[in-house]
Amino acid sequence: MSYYDIDAILTDAEKIPCTFQLDIPDLGYLDNTPNQPLKAGTKVSLPLWLAEMLVIANTGGPDNKTFVTFDLPRALGNDVVQALKADPRAVPLRDQSAHFYGLATHMMDLSEEQELGSVLRKTFVTRAAEISLHARKVGGVSAKGKGKEEGSNLGIGGAGEEFLRGLDEWERKLFRKAHDGAKSGKEWMESIKKN
Amino acid sequence: MPMYGDQGNKLVQHAKRMQNLAHLPPYQTELVRAVTREVRDLDKDVASLLEPFQGSFDPSADQSTACTLLVNHLSMRRNKRCLLAYHRTRTDKLEELVWNGSDVLDLAGQQAGGGANGATAAADSGASSSSLSPQEEDYVRQYGDLLAAYKGQWTDIDLTGSLEPPRDLFIDVRVLKDAGEIQTEYGAINLTKNSQFYVRQGDVERLIAQGYLQKLG
Numbered sequence: 521m522s523y524y525d526i527d528a529i530l531t532d533a534e535k536i537p538c539t540f541q542l543d544i545p546d547l548g549y550l551d552n553t554p555n556q557p558l559k560a561g562t563k564v565s566l567p568l569w570l571a572e573m574l575v576i577a578n579t580g581g582p583d584n585k586t587f588v589t590f591d592l593p594r595a596l597g598n599d600v601v602q603a604l605k606a607d608p609r610a611v612p613l614r615d616q617s618a619h620f621y622g623l624a625t626h627m628m629d630l631s632e633e634q635e636l637g638s639v640l641r642k643t644f645v646t647r648a649a650e651i652s653l654h655a656r657k658v659g660g661v662s663a664k665g666k667g668k669e670e671g672s673n674l675g676i677g678g679a680g681e682e683f684l685r686g687l688d689e690w691e692r693k694l695f696r697k698a699h700d701g702a703k704s705g706k707e708w709m710e711s712i713k714k715n
Numbered sequence: 716m717p718m719y720g721d722q723g724n725k726l727v728q729h730a731k732r733m734q735n736l737a738h739l740p741p742y743q744t745e746l747v748r749a750v751t752r753e754v755r756d757l758d759k760d761v762a763s764l765l766e767p768f769q770g771s772f773d774p775s776a777d778q779s780t781a782c783t784l785l786v787n788h789l790s791m792r793r794n795k796r797c798l799l800a801y802h803r804t805r806t807d808k809l810e811e812l813v814w815n816g817s818d819v820l821d822l823a824g825q826q827a828g829g830g831a832n833g834a835t836a837a838a839d840s841g842a843s844s845s846s847l848s849p850q851e852e853d854y855v856r857q858y859g860d861l862l863a864a865y866k867g868q869w870t871d872i873d874l875t876g877s878l879e880p881p882r883d884l885f886i887d888v889r890v891l892k893d894a895g896e897i898q899t900e901y902g903a904i905n906l907t908k909n910s911q912f913y914v915r916q917g918d919v920e921r922l923i924a925q926g927y928l929q930k931l932g
Contacts (some may be wrong), residue, residue: 529796645803
């Protein structure tokens with residue numbers, strides 16, 4: 521992940537629920553009340569780039585508090601985790617967050633959630649197999665990279681289309697790579713035969 | 716809820732969309748200006764927050780001010796990252812276009828699509844304004860000079876030439892735009908619009924890349 525990585529920057533814009541631990545007079549605008557102080561205990565959704573540091577930073581006071589505490593975003597909430605445990609392929613990750621895995625990785629850095637990591641690992645492995653299965657069904661005529669929007673080219677049924685629509689950005693990249701790879705392989709084989 | 720960093724995010728979304736395009740969309744002058752203005756405002760806020768402390772600010776004594784300062788600082792840093800990433804994505808694209816041999820400045824003037832296949836360039840000429848910022852035009856010009864100087868070290872090989880081995884030495888081409896007279900081993904050819912020629916591929920490769928000629932067959 522580089523400083524200039526567009527996807528990393530967009531991942532950092534994902535919001536997580538935070539609770540402020542102290543009164544802050546000048547930050548009322550974060551709670552949509554620019555003229556009033558932000559009260560301790562106020563719940564605000566903050567983007568990762570802001571929340572991450574506020575969660576870690578120490579107030580420097582005697583009680584060793586942090587400025588804010590956070591909860592897991594709904595995309596990684598209990599409902600989603602339970603659904604992923606049941607069948608990773610049945611959950612449209614994109615509906616939870618376009619940068620689902622990126623968000624999850626950040627959250628695992630911040631929280632001590634033990635179970636999340638293993639659930640996500642299983643999710644990715646199961647779904648990756650499914651993705652490569654779909655990506656290999658190359659029609660040969662499909663436009664480069666855009667193949668998945670045109671289900672007919674890929675020769676997949678409605679269920680497959682539904683699954684592919686639910687891929688998050690990382691999985692989409694994986695799909696595209698697998699798809700392009702299979703396509704180039706096929707093209708190369710054909711050009712060999714011709715000569 | 717409008718918030719610091721929102722404008723920067725829009726800029727990065729533009730960059731994201733740009734990654735999947737063959738051409739370079741117009742430079743977001745307004746957005747870039749808005750983001751830099753935001754940084755300047757934040758910096759002013761920080762200065763006025765710190766002013767009463769006369770350089771001896773103690774974060775643990777005034778935690779709420781410390782938090783405000785941290786939020787402002789992070790917002791500035793975020794904006795900086797968005798700005799840099801946006802411009803970097805664009806310059807990457809510009810370098811790619813220069814390497815492909817497409818006439819970027821000319822293309823920009825026409826707002827035309829297609830870096831690799833500049834052949835479509837002539838087809839959709841539209842708005843007269845450039846999609847490059849003045850600084851970017853400068854960048855392209857100087858990068859082009861650098862590339863030319865680099866290529867100049869090897870006279871017997873064209874670094875930006877096609878990587879596809881040619882199937883035929885000679886090809887049919889159609890002229891899409893007047894390109895004037897060119898010199899070949901077999902004498903001069905006058906390339907006027909809509910005419911067709913049977914020429915040596917090596918002689919016209921660059922003109923094809925620049926969208927003056929179209930390869931037939």
